Amino acid sequence: MSFAGKWVEAATADTRQAAWYIGLFGKPESTRGGANVTEEGVKPNVKMRWRRERLDDIIAEEGEELGPLLGRAVKSWRELIDAIDWSWVLKRVEEMADTLKPWIGPKRASDAEREGLMRKIISELALFVHFVEARKGMDDGRWREERIxxxxxxxxxxxxxxxxxxxxxxxxxxxxxxxxxxxxxxxGLIESLAEKVGVSTEEMRGVVKRVLSGEDPYVYCLAKDCANDKIIRKFVAPALELIMLDKALNGMFSREEALLRFCEMYATALAGDGHMGRRSVELAVGGELGGGSALLRLAALHLLNQLLPNELKFNARIYVGEGRYYRITATGEDAARLKRLLAVTAPSAGGEYLSEKFNEFVKETQVEVRPGDIRLTKSGVAADLTISEAGAAVKYSIYLWKEIMLEFQSTDRDSVELAAHLLRLAGISTEVKKKMSNREVWRIWATTDMLAAGRMKLRDALVKIVETARSNGWVDEKKAKRWLEKLKSGLTLMEGWQKYEMGHARSGALEVRYRSINPDSIERERQRFRAMGLEEGVHFTVKMPEGGGIGYVNIRRKGLEHAAWLSVHGSEEQRKLAAEFVNYILQRSKEASDDVYEKVKKIVDEGRTRGSLTLKGFEKEVELGGKEHVVKVIDGEAERKESEGGKKLLRIRITAEVDRVRSDYTITYARSGRNNAAVSYTAARANTPGGREADAERLSALIKALTGEEPKVYHTGDGRIIIECSKKHLDGFKHYAELADDIEKWLGETSRRRRRTSRT
Structure with missing residues (x-):
């Protein structure tokens, strides 16, 4: 979120974040759409605007909640800024300076370097406080005149x-x-003024240059307005966090509420300006006085640590980036602990995390699930179930009726949001909604199939509840057996993956598909495949749900094969994602049928072995027409070319020795016929030892040795001999590192699906 004059602006490429902004601010006054071209493809983005008064309305609605922190309720953005005791904020940070100093700059920095950096960033905080205090009570117009x-x-x-x-x-x-x-x-004003004053334009410009050079930060801030809303917004959240955490440490504010609110606020900041690595959490702070804002955030993090149990304490460090940018970074075990905290409270929209970045949090969680009291009531079996993580715990109600139902409800929406967060950490995404029978009550719930898709700890706890109820004779044996089968096997075999359907289409082709009515769930799968390295329209297709209908993500055969290849040859992150997906699909296919499993395994094996061999140094004896041939490959390559008519061709060039005869072979593939088949036709050469017959035999032996498939050979009426290769031979050539990439790219570039996608 940012400010632009009398407007509040929000820009995002994430549908969940867009929904969150609209849920917060209401329908935007204006919306503009566009797209960014990235390495991952074209990503749509949207920029929305609301009048500043809308922000004031929201603050007025929530202003009483800020009363315990500020000493009074506030009704507008300007009142909120003026209500913060900025002088106290500066004094509190100055008191912590010696504690914070070791965490400023890289570990290798000297004491003198840290001291210098601390002086710089604390002076920026002091400068901001001076200006924001000076502006107190002034609107934009009055403040501008004061600056002049x-x-x-x-x-x-x-x-x-x-x-x-x-x-x-x-x-x-x-x-x-x-x-x-x-x-x-x-x-123009400067030139006119120079004439009026009687000084040279150069002298006048020299004054301007000195003001804007930054050599005097105070004068520079007068010109740049270091108390404008764009700068102030970087300080407001960490200042409120500091005040809240300090009050919690002194018994003037609930510790539990302070922890939850801080983590939610920090996660929201990370959604916009953060980066989550496998072993790092990084928040970028930049722009005018960025060092002061970074220092304020670091101070809040250190107060947070004083509220945490030892097993959750962590350290973060300020790094200086290029220009005026700073990074607040936690790494290694520190990052893992911070992720655990943030996972509990990171904001969500539509039952999913607000940002795809937050999925990194879940990987570090150590969620605990405990079944509680089980009892027989007039309406059936009821039980308690507690889920906890990072000091937060929620007790849910479990009911064994026609289905297993988990429920949590309260008139306090924040409590229900926390319950939804913890349930998500147990593998269940559910959206907070108002109860139909009582609009003052907020509620989340999940039934049998959703619960069976949860993490093992959740399913184990539910199994204990069902088994206890069955042993007490409180539930029907047949019903209990059905529930237990689902809970023990799980509807999602690998945690984090949705339930993909496996089977055969009417054509006999393999179908791997995920269906959902939730557009955010579909979008999440799309982003996951993109991160894996799969290309939409080539390796998978997406249909977003419309009008309450069902959408889907469909994985094509070549997508599954490419995922298997990425699990071996991709980047570190791609290998991890692809290996998880491939193993999951193999497990799902076992459930479907032996036939489906064999087909999936064959595709996966082909993908994993693609590019695993090398042409150079390849040697093999192969039988062809009852005769043994010795094949030795010297080198080879593939290239994609266009014919004079614009047709895309794939040329495979191989230098090999077959039966001690060395030769250079070229196999050229093109697309042909109604089916857009990949085929090559190579004419045997007459100017080689033994003539056309011998050349055709040697090339056929080479192709069979490399691909395992014998090519088709036929004679034409004009005396030529043609060696024909098809897609199955091309699949064999893909096993060789020198050829694999170009073959895969050519297949993608020339597929009919690609052309349809391009036209669309």
Whole structure:
């Protein structure tokens, strides 16, 4: 979120974040769409605008909740800023300076370097506090005039008194225009003023240059306005966090609530300006006075640590980036502990995390699930079930009726949101909704099939509840057996993956598909495949649900094969994602049928072995037409070319020795016929030892040795001999590292699906 004059703006490429913003601010006044071209493909984005008054309305609605922190309720953004005791904030950070200093700069930094960096960033915080306190009670117009007056005094001093009085104010006004980006207009004012004052334009520009150089931070901040909303917004959240955590440490605010609120606020910041690595959590802070804002955030993190049990304490460090940018980073075990905390409270939309980044949190969680009291009531069996992680715990109600039902409800939405967060960590995504029979009550629930897709710890706890109820004779044996089968086997065999359907289409082709009415779930799978390295339209297809209908993600055969290849040859992250997916699909196929499993295994094996061999140094004896041939490959390559008519071709060139005859062979593939089949036709050469017959035999032996498949050979009426290769031979060639990439790319570029996608 950012400010633009009288507007509040939000830009995102994530549908969940867009929904979250709309849920918070309501329907935007204006919306603009576009797309970013990235390495992962074209990503749509949307930019939305609301009037500033809408933010004031939201603060007024929630203002009483800020009362315990600020000492009074606030009703607008400006009231919120003015209500913060900025002088206290600065003093509290200064008191922590010695504690924070070891965590500023890289580990290898010297004490002198840390001291210098600390002085720099704490002076930025002090400068911000000076300006925000100076502006207190002023609207934008009054504050602008105040800045002009103060800057005029600085201009008079910088010019040695040659530019004074009203002229100094005029130059100050021009400098502010210049700093705001109205350079041409400002230049005109400066030239006109130079003539009026009787000084050279160069001297006048020299004053402007000195003001904007930053050599005097105070004067620079007057010109740039270091108390504008764009800068203030970077300080408000960490200031509120610092106040809240300090009060919690002194018994003036609930510790549990402080932990939950802080983690939610920090996770929200990470959604916009953060990066989650496998072993790191990083928040970027930049722009004017970015060092002061980074220091304030680091101070809040250190107060947070004082509220945490020892097993969750962590450290974070400030790193200086390029320009005015800073990074607050936790790594290794520190990052793992921070992720555990954030996983419990990270904001969500539509039953899913607000940002795809937050999925990294779940990997570090150590969620505990405990069954509680089981009892027989008038309406059936009821039980308690507690889920806890990182100091947060929620007790859910379990009911064994026609289905197993888990439920949590409360008039306090925050409590229900926490329950939804913890349930998500146990593998179940559910959306917080109002109860139909009582609109004052918020509720989440999940039934048998959803629960059977949860993590093992959750399913084990539910199994204990069902088995206890069965042994007590409280539930029907047949019903209990059905529930237990689902809970023990699980509807999602690998945690984190949705339930993909496996089977054969009417054509006999393998079908691997995930269906859902939730567009965010479909989008999550799409993003996961993109991160894996699969290409939409080539390796998988997506249909988003519309009008309450069902959408799907469909994995093509070549997509499954490529995923298997990536599980061996991709980047570290791609290998991890692809291996998880391939193993999951193999397990799902076993459930479907032996036939489906064999087909999936064959595709996976082909993918894993693609590019696993090398042509250079390849040797093999092969039988062809009752005759043994010795094949030795010297080298080979593939390239994609276009014919003069614009047709895309794939040329495979191999230098080999067959039966001690060395030769260079070229096999050229093209697409042909109604089926767009990949075929090659190679004419045997007459100018080789033994003539056409011998050349055709040697090439056939080479192809069979490399692919395991004998090519088709036939004679034409004009005396030529043609060696024909098909897609099955091309699949064999894909096993060789020198050929695999070009073959895969050519197949993708020339597929009919690719052409349809391009036209669309």
């Amino acid at each position: 007056k103060r800057l005029a005094m600085a201009v008079e001093e910088l010019s040695g008194g040659r530019i004074a009085g009203n002229h100094a104010e005029e130059l100050a006004r021009a400098i502010i225009y210049y700093a705001e980006g109205y350079k041409k207009y400002a230049e």
